Amino acid sequence: MKKFLSIALIAVLTLSALAGCGNSSSSSSGSAAATPAASEGGEAPAEKKVAKIAVYAPLTGDHAEYGNSFKVAAEIQAEKWNAAGGAGDYTIEVVSYDDKSNGEEAAAIAEKVVMEKDIMGIIGSYVSGVSMAATPTFQEYGLVNISASASHPDFTKEGDYIFRNNTVISVEGASTVDAVVNNLGAKKIGLLYIKTDWGVSTSTIIENLVAERASEGVSIVAKEECMDGSDDYSVAITNFQAAGCEAIIVVGMHNTFVPFARQYRQLNPEIGLAAFANLYNQQVIDLGGEFVEGTVFPVSYFNESTDPLVAEFRDAFFEKTGTYPSGLAAQAYDAAGMLCEAIANVGADRAAIRDYVQSIKYVGAGGETSFDEMGEAQKVFKKVVIKGGKFELLA
Amino acid sequence: MLLQYILNGLAIGMAYALVAVGYSLVFGILRLINFSHGSIYAFGAHMVFVFVGMNFGVWAGIAASIILTGLLGVAIDKVALKPLRKKNSIPIASLITTIGVSYIIQNLLMVFLGSERKSFPDFMNFGSFMVSGVQLKSSQIVLFSVSFVLLVVLSVVIHKTKIGLAMRAVEQNSRAASLMGIEVNSVISFTFFLGGASAAIAGALMAAYYQLVYPTMGFLLGLKAFAAAVLGGIGVLYGSVVGGLVVGVTESLAMGYLGGTYRDAAAFIILIVILIIKPTGLFGKKGITKV
Numbered sequence: 001m002k003k004f005l006s007i008a009l010i011a012v013l014t015l016s017a018l019a020g021c022g023n024s025s026s027s028s029s030g031s032a033a034a035t036p037a038a039s040e041g042g043e044a045p046a047e048k049k050v051a052k053i054a055v056y057a058p059l060t061g062d063h064a065e066y067g068n069s070f071k072v073a074a075e076i077q078a079e080k081w082n083a084a085g086g087a088g089d090y091t092i093e094v095v096s097y098d099d100k101s102n103g104e105e106a107a108a109i110a111e112k113v114v115m116e117k118d119i120m121g122i123i124g125s126y127v128s129g130v131s132m133a134a135t136p137t138f139q140e141y142g143l144v145n146i147s148a149s150a151s152h153p154d155f156t157k158e159g160d161y162i163f164r165n166n167t168v169i170s171v172e173g174a175s176t177v178d179a180v181v182n183n184l185g186a187k188k189i190g191l192l193y194i195k196t197d198w199g200v201s202t203s204t205i206i207e208n209l210v211a212e213r214a215s216e217g218v219s220i221v222a223k224e225e226c227m228d229g230s231d232d233y234s235v236a237i238t239n240f241q242a243a244g245c246e247a248i249i250v251v252g253m254h255n256t257f258v259p260f261a262r263q264y265r266q267l268n269p270e271i272g273l274a275a276f277a278n279l280y281n282q283q284v285i286d287l288g289g290e291f292v293e294g295t296v297f298p299v300s301y302f303n304e305s306t307d308p309l310v311a312e313f314r315d316a317f318f319e320k321t322g323t324y325p326s327g328l329a330a331q332a333y334d335a336a337g338m339l340c341e342a343i344a345n346v347g348a349d350r351a352a353i354r355d356y357v358q359s360i361k362y363v364g365a366g367g368e369t370s371f372d373e374m375g376e377a378q379k380v381f382k383k384v385v386i387k388g389g390k391f392e393l394l395a
Numbered sequence: 396m397l398l399q400y401i402l403n404g405l406a407i408g409m410a411y412a413l414v415a416v417g418y419s420l421v422f423g424i425l426r427l428i429n430f431s432h433g434s435i436y437a438f439g440a441h442m443v444f445v446f447v448g449m450n451f452g453v454w455a456g457i458a459a460s461i462i463l464t465g466l467l468g469v470a471i472d473k474v475a476l477k478p479l480r481k482k483n484s485i486p487i488a489s490l491i492t493t494i495g496v497s498y499i500i501q502n503l504l505m506v507f508l509g510s511e512r513k514s515f516p517d518f519m520n521f522g523s524f525m526v527s528g529v530q531l532k533s534s535q536i537v538l539f540s541v542s543f544v545l546l547v548v549l550s551v552v553i554h555k556t557k558i559g560l561a562m563r564a565v566e567q568n569s570r571a572a573s574l575m576g577i578e579v580n581s582v583i584s585f586t587f588f589l590g591g592a593s594a595a596i597a598g599a600l601m602a603a604y605y606q607l608v609y610p611t612m613g614f615l616l617g618l619k620a621f622a623a624a625v626l627g628g629i630g631v632l633y634g635s636v637v638g639g640l641v642v643g644v645t646e647s648l649a650m651g652y653l654g655g656t657y658r659d660a661a662a663f664i665i666l667i668v669i670l671i672i673k674p675t676g677l678f679g680k681k682g683i684t685k686v
Contacts, residue, residue: 062511064511225654225656230655231605236655242396255512259605287512
């Protein structure tokens with residue numbers, strides 16, 4: 001009896017597994033197969049082919065909200081193009097992959113994506129170090145990768161298929177240092193940085209930028225490292241206090257910034273805080289409350305702008321997620337827009353898409369963007385302060 | 396500076412001690428290292444978060460979480476560990492089971508409450524003050540003193556009450572204890588309840604201290620508390636307290652003098668050093684069979 005049961009169970013399992021395969025293969029090839037079938041039937045006069053844009057980003061884990069915002073932003077862009085009749089001869093479809101903010105996962109995703117012939121470009125990932133595990137594959141197989149958030153100086157050096165729709169940290173950092181000196185009026189600056197590729201290189205850049213302003217009496221008086229997403233900053237704060245810091249530049253994501261700000265402001269509510277564009281996220285205010293008041297940082301995209309292109313994206317994003325988009329989401333949105341525009345103009349040809357993106361003059365939610373020969377976006381930063389639980393533009 | 400580092404470390408160390416006691420209690424009775432303890436701690440903190448979100452108020456929320464988390468401890472024993480004991484399975488099976496349970500709890504927290512960091516009510520913060528050049532946060536004082544009082548209460552329960560006597564009897568020889576009319580199973584359940592409840596309190600305190608709660612919060616803390624328990628001599632209550640303080644202060648000093656990235660390694664380096672010098676831990680008794 002037991003034997004019979006187990007055989008029956010195995011049979012059921014095998015069948016269901018096979019059924020599963022059948023389903024998934026039919027659904028994934030469904031879109032491709034539909035095209036010839038439809039044209040034979042002649043029900044639609046000009047049935048569009050499908051071109052896919054991929055997103056690889058952390059959809060789970062600590063950075064999940066960024067990853068998911070990239071995915072939603074790309075989807076909004078695709079819907080916008082499809083509603084307007086598609087990109088040239090193509091309907092745009094967005095496929096997304098979860099890299100869990102892990103380089104190995106990202107590399108595996110890259111191997112898979114480059115083999116999928118209908119994927120025309122890829123957006124992602126969130127963290128520079130994770131992206132850089134995947135970019136060699138994109139470069140080797142010739143698939144355009146536009147990152148909406150990478151800020152490691154070496155990111156675009158991988159090759160001519162790798163673009164960055166986010167300014168390099170030296171431009172952004174100059175704006176941060178400027179905000180600390182001119183808006184916070186601080187001279188003794190503390191520097192807290194996370195010990196990642198991005199954190200270490202950014203902290204060096206900030207040090208150099210501050211050193212350039214030595215004539216104004218500005219200096220870095222204490223420098224502390226920490227783990228990405230650590231809970232305890234008591235010792236770093238003790239050292240900053242002892243060094244008499246007037247403001248701290250936090251080189252980290254909001255999972256570092258918010259707990260640090262809370263712990264510091266409990267001890268010294270007057271301390272000035274500054275960080276980077278990745279703070280432009282409603283979560284920072286939700287998690288940080290009164291403790292993040294007065295924080296200054298630079299942005300290239302600002303939701304409260306009167307630009308209709310910003311309003312269009314902002315409202316569509318709000319409708320889908322119930323929150324307003326971050327600057328990085330806007331950059332992902334524009335990155336998807338560039339790929340759509342390229343597909344509309346040159347069709348589904350990966351090499352031609354690369355050439356198109358290289359010479360693009362794209363006008364989107366983040367203003368006008370073009371790329372230099374390295375694949376670096378050229379942007380202008382505005383300074384923002386957190387005031388009364390809201391983000392406000394600084395003069 | 397040195398004094399400041401030590402005081403920072405003592406506050407955290409007391410919370411480690413509170414979690415370490417949970418390891419010690421269960422180890423004393425069952426000779427089993429309950430690796431699900433870190434996740435029970437995270438569960439406790441999340442339950443306070445959920446109850447506060449349902450407008451229970453902080454104190455009622457903590458009380459409800461203590462009871463619920465204590466019951467979770469009992470449930471883990473009844474569902475996953477008791478059947479193994481009944482079948483006299485090898486000790487390593489129970490150990491692996493607790494690791495499995497730990498991941499189940501952690502993943503369920505992620506599924507139902509999300510994996511991101513959430514803001515925790517800030518009920519221990521009444522500002523900070525300077526005492527002879529050292530800056531003390533009210534939350535540090537609350538963390539330290541509440542943990543201290545609880546540890547005193549726990550040791551009174553174990554040394555002065557009937558159920559404590561029963562626990563000590565089971566610890567020495569469970570078969571003899573059962574022949575003397577002690578309900579061994581209910582003593583074990585009570586031990587798991589105490590462990591769960593103390594983890595819930597530690598979870599609530601630490602979440603409020605950092606004002607953050609997230610599903611994986613118990614992983615590293617659980618390992619460090621385990622290190623603290625072994626350091627002090629696992630199965631010995633005051634050993635856990637000393638172990639917790641040693642781990643807390645060591646990591647605070649490591650952060651201060653070596654840099655923030657050395658924090659997590661410090662606890663384990665000190666553990667290895669002490670175990671080489673004194674294999675039973677600081678206050679450990681000889682003749683304990685380790686799992």
